[in-house]
Amino acid sequence: MPPPRVPADLLQPCAGYTGPVPQSEGQFSDALIAEARGRSCANGKLAAVAEILAAPNFED
Secondary structure: OOOOOOOHHHHOOOOOOOOOOOOOHHHHHHHHHHHHHHHHHHHHHHHHHHHHHHOOOOOO
């Protein structure tokens, strides 16, 4: 059985906060939003990969 085809974009990392340590409330808020977006991106990719791996393989 061949391995499932997982699109390459699903295997790329998602960006989180990469800036300096936040020094103000606004910077901290920006960092939290960036981390939340990165985690949401990663969770979406994991869910998509899980669907691909759970799908039956009909290539015989």
